[in-house]
Amino acid sequence: xxNTQIPPARAERPAAPPAPAPKGPSARDRGTRLLxxxxxxxxxxGIVVFTVVPIVGSVILSLFHWNVIESPSYAGLSNxxxxxxxxxxxxxxxxxxxxxxxxxxxxxxxxxxxxxTLNGRMPGWLRSVxxxxxxxxxxxxxxSISVVMKYLFNQDFGVINWLLGFVxxxxxxxxxSENAAMATVILVYVWQQFGFSFLLFVGGLNNIPKEIHxxxxxxxxxxxxxxxxxxxxxxxxxxxxxxxxxIINALQVxxxxxxxxxxxxxxxxxxxxxxxxxxxxxxxxxxxxxxxxVLLFVLIMAVTALQxxxxxxxxxxx
Amino acid sequence: MSQATLTSGRVRHGLAPWARIAxxxxxxxxxxxxxxxxxxxxxxxxxxxxxxxxxxxxANPSTEAYRGVFDxxxxxxxxxxxxxxxxxxxxxxxxxxxxxxxAFARLEFRFKKPLFGLVLATMMVPLQVTIVPVFLxxxxxxxxxxxxxxIIPAFPTAFGTFLMRQYFLGMPKDLGEAAMLDGAGPxxxxxxxxxxxxxxxxxxxxxxxxxxxxxxxxxxxILETSGQNYTLPLGLVSLQGNLGTGSISVxxxxxxxxxxxxxxxxxVGQRPLREGITSAGVNR
Numbered sequence: 205x206x207n208t209q210i211p212p213a214r215a216e217r218p219a220a221p222p223a224p225a226p227k228g229p230s231a232r233d234r235g236t237r238l239l240x241x242x243x244x245x246x247x248x249x250g251i252v253v254f255t256v257v258p259i260v261g262s263v264i265l266s267l268f269h270w271n272v273i274e275s276p277s278y279a280g281l282s283n284x285x286x287x288x289x290x291x292x293x294x295x296x297x298x299x300x301x302x303x304x305x306x307x308x309x310x311x312x313x314x315x316x317x318x319x320x321t322l323n324g325r326m327p328g329w330l331r332s333v334x335x336x337x338x339x340x341x342x343x344x345x346x347x348s349i350s351v352v353m354k355y356l357f358n359q360d361f362g363v364i365n366w367l368l369g370f371v372x373x374x375x376x377x378x379x380x381s382e383n384a385a386m387a388t389v390i391l392v393y394v395w396q397q398f399g400f401s402f403l404l405f406v407g408g409l410n411n412i413p414k415e416i417h418x419x420x421x422x423x424x425x426x427x428x429x430x431x432x433x434x435x436x437x438x439x440x441x442x443x444x445x446x447x448x449x450x451i452i453n454a455l456q457v458x459x460x461x462x463x464x465x466x467x468x469x470x471x472x473x474x475x476x477x478x479x480x481x482x483x484x485x486x487x488x489x490x491x492x493x494x495x496x497x498v499l500l501f502v503l504i505m506a507v508t509a510l511q512x513x514x515x516x517x518x519x520x521x522x
Numbered sequence: 523m524s525q526a527t528l529t530s531g532r533v534r535h536g537l538a539p540w541a542r543i544a545x546x547x548x549x550x551x552x553x554x555x556x557x558x559x560x561x562x563x564x565x566x567x568x569x570x571x572x573x574x575x576x577x578x579x580x581a582n583p584s585t586e587a588y589r590g591v592f593d594x595x596x597x598x599x600x601x602x603x604x605x606x607x608x609x610x611x612x613x614x615x616x617x618x619x620x621x622x623x624x625a626f627a628r629l630e631f632r633f634k635k636p637l638f639g640l641v642l643a644t645m646m647v648p649l650q651v652t653i654v655p656v657f658l659x660x661x662x663x664x665x666x667x668x669x670x671x672x673i674i675p676a677f678p679t680a681f682g683t684f685l686m687r688q689y690f691l692g693m694p695k696d697l698g699e700a701a702m703l704d705g706a707g708p709x710x711x712x713x714x715x716x717x718x719x720x721x722x723x724x725x726x727x728x729x730x731x732x733x734x735x736x737x738x739x740x741x742x743x744i745l746e747t748s749g750q751n752y753t754l755p756l757g758l759v760s761l762q763g764n765l766g767t768g769s770i771s772v773x774x775x776x777x778x779x780x781x782x783x784x785x786x787x788x789x790v791g792q793r794p795l796r797e798g799i800t801s802a803g804v805n806r
Contacts, residue, residue: 233630236708240631247622248637250678254656255644261655318549321542330543336792337550340557343788343795345737347755348777351762352560355770363559395553400799407800445802456648459739463759477650477740484654485744494654501651508646 262501266494276491283495293496295471296479297503299386303475304454304507307390311398311450312443318398319405320431335406339399346396350463353392354379357464382472385465389473393460397453401446408442409435440519448511455504476500557781564588564778568769587771588779591761594772597779599750600757604736605783607672607753612731614677616724623686624712624720628698638687645680649740657744667747676735682727685801689723690716726798729791736784754780 266283270276287293322334341349356363357378365375378388412435420434436443458477461467467474476496484493558578563571564587566580571587591597625631626638656675657666665671693716701711739755746752752760758776788795 232707236629237631239708239712240625240629243621243625243629244637246618247641247678247683250618250675251641251644251680253659254675254678255647255652256640258652258655258659259647261658262651265654318546321546324542325539326543334546334550337553339792339796340788341553343733343737343784344557344781345739345755345784347737347739348758348780349556351758351773352556352777354762355774356556356559395556403796403799404802449802452646452648456650458650480650480653481740481744484657490654490658497651497654501648504646504648504651 259501262494262497265491266498268491270490271488272490273488279491283491284499287492287495287499292471292474293479296474296476297499299472299474300455300457300476303386303390303393303457304451307393307397307454307457308447308450310390311394312401312446314394315398315401315405315446316443319402319409320435322406323409338402341396342399344396346459347463349396350392350460353388353395354464357388357392379465380469382469385469385473389457389461389464392464393454393457397450401450404442404446404449405439408439411442412438437520440515441521444511444515444519448508451507451511452504455500455507476503560774560781561778563771564775566771568771571769571771571774587769587775590769590772591776591779595757595761595776596749597757597776600752600754601779603669603751604753604780607669608732608735610673611676611735612728614673615679615682615731616728618677619679619682619686619727620717620720620724622683623688623723624690624716626683626687627690628712628716629708641680641683645684653741653744660745666745667751669746669751671745672741672753676731679727679731681802682731685727685798686720686723688801689720693719722794725791726794726801729787729794730798732787732791733784733795736787 265276267279267281268276269279269283318334318338322331355361359365359375359377359380362378364378368376376384378384416434416438417430420430456477457475458481461473461475461478462481465473467478477500480493480496480500483489483496562578562580565583565585567582567584567586568590570580570582622641626634626641660666660671660675663671665674697715697719698711701715706714737755738753739759742753742756746756749760758773758780761776762773
């Protein structure tokens with residue numbers, strides 16, 4: 205189009221200053237700024253109204269007693285005191301941490317093993333079939349998957365116990381015993397979520413230059429040792445992202461325990477987000493719910509910060 | 523020698539190829555098994571739904587369960603609600619993320635760094651922490667128990683903005699400079715040079731938004747109190763509540779119905795979805 209004109213124009217004044225000495229913004233600069241304002245307005249206004257203000261709001265609200273019906277009354281830190289004295293809240297934090305550690309560990313392990321196995325030699329079409337299969341549960345809704353799993357894990361007529369019967373295992377009370385329920389919630393969650401880390405690892409593995417593996421093979425590294433000494437360090441930035449995202453998501457788990465067990469039996473699968481939901485929207489105790497929310501926020505920040513700090517020692521950038 | 527180490531960039535494993543493929547096949551069956559079971563059970567009559575062993579191919583395939591779903595919940599209304607909410611959010615996010623991503627990548631203005639920092643920081647803030655005040659903000663706007671109340675707060679997307687910024691940064695700067703030299707203003711440069719090139723990136727944002735919001739449960743559960751504003755996931759869980767343990771096949775038929783659009787997006791949008799997720803881990 206105008207290609208012929210551009211190179212000479214550049215050649216004529218190679219080091220031309222971008223704009224004449226500024227006495228005020230040029231028309232173009234003002235145009236740019238106006239455009240930037242218009243382009244950013246929807247996102248920034250939205251983020252301020254629906255994220256920044258609510259964060260501040262949560263902190264303020266956590267200092268009040270409020271049930272929507274009566275007007276709010278200042279409560280100081282008593283909501284926090286109440287929350288710390290509440291057995292259910294404490295248990296929910298413990299449950300959430302246990303859930304986070306086990307679910308993230310299992311999810312990363314499964315995803316990493318599958319990504320490494322998939323990275324071996326095999327026909328291209330087969331590789332994409334496997335990749336699609338592992339990633340498929342991710343497109344389904346956690347709520348409806350949990351409805352499905354509730355039937356599969358049913359103690360009396362569920363398919364899983366029926367299958368276990370073949371290997372002579374007595375029916376397991378997957379969802380109805382305090383010991384098994386959390387494990388079941390974790391299994392269901394990991395079944396749906398591991399595809400996310402799996403895709404991250406597949407991308408990370410593709411990014412490792414093959415020369416490095418060739419060099420390692422020449423040095424005689426094979427099999428597991430090669431993975432431990434070569435692949436994993438090179439994959440460590442991806443591992444960091446996968447674990448940070450995994451942990452932030454796990455700390456917010458809601459659908460699976462809500463649908464599968466509704467927090468029970470007892471409080472054995474009640475998570476922090478379930479407590480926020482119940483306290484605010486079932487019991488209308490908005491102040492206490494906000495206090496729990498602020499504590500969850502602090503927990504997420506602390507865990508993430510700790511992770512980045514630890515990762516300085518283990519993450520290698522190429 | 524090098525043939526022994528590598529073929530087309532792939533790593534050779536200690537494991538024999540057949541063992542790897544067998545292992546992956548077992549895992550794929552475990553992954554897809556529940557979905558296959560869901561579809562197959564939904565095609566049985568409610569009376570046969572409990573039968574064990576579960577036949578993979580129903581002996582008497584029947585659409586009775588699907589009729590049951592339509593009898594018990596207003597599937598069309600729920601689907602319409604879900605489509606409206608998800609479609610508008612997806613389009614809205616493509617617009618807001620496209621514009622903001624371009625501004626952060628290619629325009630100069632004051633406070634650019636702190637504003638971008640603000641966007642990145644909100645990626646870390648979980649929805650559940652802000653839900654009580656968000657609920658109150660929406661209530662003060664009389665938007666609780668409306669579809670708009672679900673849609674508007676979902677327009678700004680920190681992750682989408684980040685993704686689009688990376689996308690625009692990846693485009694050659696010369697294009698815009700050439701347009702400027704030809705006399706195009708900042709708007710025209712965006713409109714006729716960069717925006718058309720951004721389509722694949724916008725598709726990623728759109729598909730990610732669709733997938734997330736089609737399946738969303740927590741916000742609709744809190745915001746939508748009357749049945750006429752329910753979305754599909756809410757309708758399904760309430761369907762299960764209506765029935766107790768009466769008839770699995772009806773519930774599962776509902777699950778299958780709600781999966782259809784998600785699966786369609788999986789088939790059509792698999793690549794954008796994958797790229798959206800992968801870029802979260804690789805492009806740092």
